[in-house]
Amino acid sequence: MPGTIVIEKIQGHGVSEEMLAQAAELFSSDYGIWGPLAEEKMGTFGNFCKAAFGDGIEKLNLSGIKDLVPAVMKSSPVPYVKMAKPTGSLFDQGDQTGAVCCADTAFWVDHAEPLAALDVIKEDGIKWPFGDLPDGCEFLAFVSR
Structure with missing residues (x-):
């Protein structure tokens, strides 16, 4: 036990x-x-992104995960992830939220800190591929080992 x-x-x-x-x-x-x-x-978050995503997060191609996301999320042992809905223009061309690749978890948190961090990496000249972060959503990324 x-x-x-x-x-x-x-x-x-x-x-x-x-x-x-x-x-x-x-x-x-x-x-x-x-x-x-x-x-x-x-180091800075920008340097972290470059280390974590090879040539840099701004060169990340999200199109390859579009069809995988729903099945991966549904198989999650975390209830709010399992119930979340993929959100953003990657999944719905008519999406008007400004999001590209997010999960609508309906998990309401204060986005002030992550949005401030996002502003910092944008100031470093890094193009953020996940788009905006709507209320009730979280950025959606899969990283393979």
Whole structure:
């Protein structure tokens, strides 16, 4: 039997810098680099995109995933991904949202931070192939190993 998972909710005033550092370290070890030293460790987001997507994300060809996306999403063990609808002009030529390749998850989050990051990479001269990010949507990308 797996170990016990303990979840403790802590109010904002009770969160210390040390707790945030520990959370950043755990998150970074499992999911990638996060926290105040992220840019120092991996460079700008534009450099990350160039490293992750070879010649650069601006040269990414999304047309090859168009037919695969619905089946991949339906097979997801994550309920909100499984129920999500592919959204954007890649999937619907009549789409007027400005999205190219997104998933309408109806998972409402504040997009201020990702949109600010997107502005930074656009300032670096990188063309973002996924289009705009409508409310209730998330960018949709598949990366093979």
